[in-house]
Amino acid sequence: MPKPATLFAQTLRSNERDRINKALKKAKDPAYRDRLRAILWSAVRMKVGEIAGLLGKHQTTVASWIKDYKRFGFKALTVGKSPGRPPLVDKEGRAALSDALRRSPRDLGYPFTRWSALTLVGHLHRETHTMVSPDTVRRMLRRMGYRYNRPKLSLKHRQDPHLVKRARRQRNAALKKPSGSPAASSSCSRTRRTSISIPA
Numbered sequence: 001m002p003k004p005a006t007l008f009a010q011t012l013r014s015n016e017r018d019r020i021n022k023a024l025k026k027a028k029d030p031a032y033r034d035r036l037r038a039i040l041w042s043a044v045r046m047k048v049g050e051i052a053g054l055l056g057k058h059q060t061t062v063a064s065w066i067k068d069y070k071r072f073g074f075k076a077l078t079v080g081k082s083p084g085r086p087p088l089v090d091k092e093g094r095a096a097l098s099d100a101l102r103r104s105p106r107d108l109g110y111p112f113t114r115w116s117a118l119t120l121v122g123h124l125h126r127e128t129h130t131m132v133s134p135d136t137v138r139r140m141l142r143r144m145g146y147r148y149n150r151p152k153l154s155l156k157h158r159q160d161p162h163l164v165k166r167a168r169r170q171r172n173a174a175l176k177k178p179s180g181s182p183a184a185s186s187s188c189s190r191t192r193r194t195s196i197s198i199p200a
Contacts, residue, residue: 009042009066017043019074035065035077042066088132089124089140096127097140117141 012020017040024036034055041051048066052059068076089097100123105112112119117134125131141147 007042007048007063007066008045009039009069012040012043016074020077023077029079032077032079035079038062038065039069039077088136089130090128093124093128093130093132094140094144096124097137098144100127101141101144101146 020036020040024033024040027033027036034057038051038055041054042048042062048059048062051057052062055062065077097120100108100120101115105115105119108123110119110123117137120137121132121134124137
């Protein structure tokens with residue numbers, strides 16, 4: 001395999017050069033234009049380093065374009081949309097997550113009564129053998145239309161409503177300011193100082 005410094009595209013035939021030039025005039029994608037120019041320049045024996053400098057690209061990027069063109073031809077220059085990383089939770093995982101959210105954890109044999117992101121991580125691993133992070137689970141919940149909130153502890157179901165009302169009345173009565181209480185008046189007595197002259 002030739003080194004990038006000595007790598008060149010093959011000499012272009014007239015129909016190949018015309019095809020690249022026509023594509024260059026119509027191209028709207030800057031990345032596609034860069035690839036077309038790289039092949040034209042490489043075909044006239046311009047070095048990879050010089051092409052990379054003109055296009056503001058790394059030498060390995062330009063070298064990979066030239067190698068792809070030499071191997072696959074004109075179709076290798078087309079800029080395709082990158083598929084990206086495959087989703088961490090696939091269709092089976094989403095189905096398992098959706099099924100779990102419709103049921104109580106106790107029904108599935110767990111000792112707790114509410115789902116959390118961490119417990120759903122464990123459930124997905126048990127069902128699909130896929131390990132994801134709690135943040136991934138939270139993102140999946142948002143995409144599925146669920147709202148993830150922290151549960152609030154409430155003992156309201158254990159309270160007697162009559163006792164609660166009586167406690168509120170007592171509290172309100174204690175918080176009221178006493179009305180009509182006379183203000184204590186303090187009498188101030190002033191003592192008059194008299195100067196006494198002591199004979200020498």
